[in-house]
Amino acid sequence: MDMAKDDVKSVARPAPAEHAPTPVTPAPSRWTRRLLVAGLVLAALNLRPAISGLGPLLEEVQKSLGMSGAVAGLLTSVPSLCxxxxxxxxxxxARRWGPASVVLAGMAAITLGLALRPFAGGTAFFLLASAIALAGIAVSNVLMPVVVKQWFPDRVGPMTGLYSMALSLGTAGAAAVTVPMTNALGGSWRAGLGAWAVVGLIAVVPWSAVVRAGRRADRATAAGGTAPEPSEQPPLRITRSVTAWSLGVFFGLQASAAYITMGWLPQIFRDAGVSASGAGMMLAVTMGMGIPLSFVLPRLAARMSHQGPLVIALGICGLSGYTGLWFAPAGGAWAWALLLGVSNCAFPLVLTMIGMRSRSSxxxxxxxxFAQSTGYLISIPGPLLVGALQQHSGGWHAPLLLMTGLMLAQMTVGVFAGRDRCVEDGG
Known part of the structure; x- marks a missing residue:
């Protein structure tokens, strides 16, 4: 299937009114498209620091707020739940307000949640502030592929690669910079985590401009008396699609692997004798691998009729990294961090697949x-089980066995999800 041609064709067909996310809008101006590109990049930079910045400081936060080990483990699963x-x-x-307005609200929620976390005097307030930020991340996560499909329908692969690369940069940057930044700001985890609210505030600017430009375009369309033509297409029954379910399960298993890595990899290295800053750097290396690969992988995936070979290749890297953590966690730390970083690029791959598995925005x-909500529900037990197994066994071999089993399942369902099918076809 020539996806670029299909994408272009999909623009000419109005989406069914019953499940259209937004009113049909005129093509954006060149200035608006530039704002959208800047907005996508800045939004993506904000989608992970609330999570990856916490990992290297989790021990300090736990001691300061008097968290139990179970609650600390819960923190690694709260993102998936939210x-x-x-x-x-x-x-x-999005149907009510439009994708751009919802993404703007998401950026504001991220900023507010990150700004409130430093004022936490106990676990409950910290969890509440985190939930506010994570709510903003959640709606933005879902709408990033929608923004790409709606405004860049002929460049799904490149634009997905661009914001995936920015997302990886934000993830890796938070993991690498949070500890040094905390030390530079006086050594308090509160200052180190709160500083990321500034990045969220910056992202609000272009999305505010995009929303204003969209409202002006809507007024111009209304004044011209144009309206989308009605469609007689039947409503899309997403829950009856095998493709949608396979993408949801694949998304869930890769998310579970990613959040286990973000939440527990620094602790695996620290228990093996690596310093806190060194463990943070290892996580930064893992997340940083996604920066170049997230730009290349969606382009490659968009040119393939079946993404199964990419799923297998990424899974093999993950299994190799787990094997290294079993036998020599500290001795080969750099190699295992690199391999797990490659494996984590299943995330931009599944985002690209989501954009390719439907013909319309x-x-x-x-x-x-559907895929992200289902997937994140599936991913919730993973980090919790890893924490429980580690506490029960006193080591990391049992958790690594669990992680290996999850990776094998991810490879299996990912090959199925990679088939050349669209949800509108009922497959």
Whole structure:
């Protein structure tokens, strides 16, 4: 299938009114498209620091707030829970307000949540502030593929690669910079984590301009008396699609692997004798691998009719990294960090697949919300089970066995999800 041609054709067909995420809008101006590109990059930079910046300081936060080991383990699963709960609201919010307005609100929520976390005097307030930030991340997660499909329908691969690269940069940057920045700001974890609110505030600027430009375009369209033509296409039953379910399970398993890595990899290295700053750097290396690969991989995936070979290749890298952590966690730390970083690029791969598995932006918003909400629900037990197994066994071999089993399942369902099918076909 020539996806670029299909994408272009999909623009000419109005989405079914029953499940269209937004009113049909005129093509954006060159200035608006530039704002959208800047907005996508800045939004993506904000989608992970709330999580990856916490990992290297988790021990300090735990001691300061008096968290139990179980609650600390819960912190590694709260992102997935929030993404599942709030991500499911994204289609409804997008239909009412438009994707750009919802992403703007998401950036504001991220900024507010990160700004409130330093004022936490106990676990409950810290979790609440984190949930506010994670709610903003959740709706933005779902709507990133929608923004790409709606405004860049002929460049799904490149634009997905661009914001995936920025997302990886934000993830890696937070992991690498948080500890040194905390030390530079006086050594308090509160200052180190709160500083990331500034990045969220910067992202609000271009999205505010995009929303204003969209409202002006809407007024001009209304004044011209144009309206989208009605469509007689049947509503898309996303829950009846085997493709949608396979993408949801694949998304969930790769998310589980990613959050286990972000939440526990620094502790695996620290227990092996690596310093806190060194463990943070290892996580930064892992996340940093996604910066170049997230730009290249979606382009490659968009040119392939079946993405199964990419799924297998990434899975093999993950299995190799787990093997290294079993036998020599400290001795080969750099190699294992690199391999796990390559494996984590299943995330930009599945985002690209979501954009390719529907012919319209209306289908993408439903598929994205379904796959991500379902996937994040599936991913919740993973980090919790890793923490429980580590505490029960006193080591990391049992958790690594679990991680290996999850990776094998991810490879299997990912090959199935990589088939050349669209959800509109019922497959």
């Amino acid at each position: 993404f599942a709960l709030f991500g499911g609201l994204a289609p409804r919010l 209306a289908g993408v918003v439903k598929l994205s919300a």
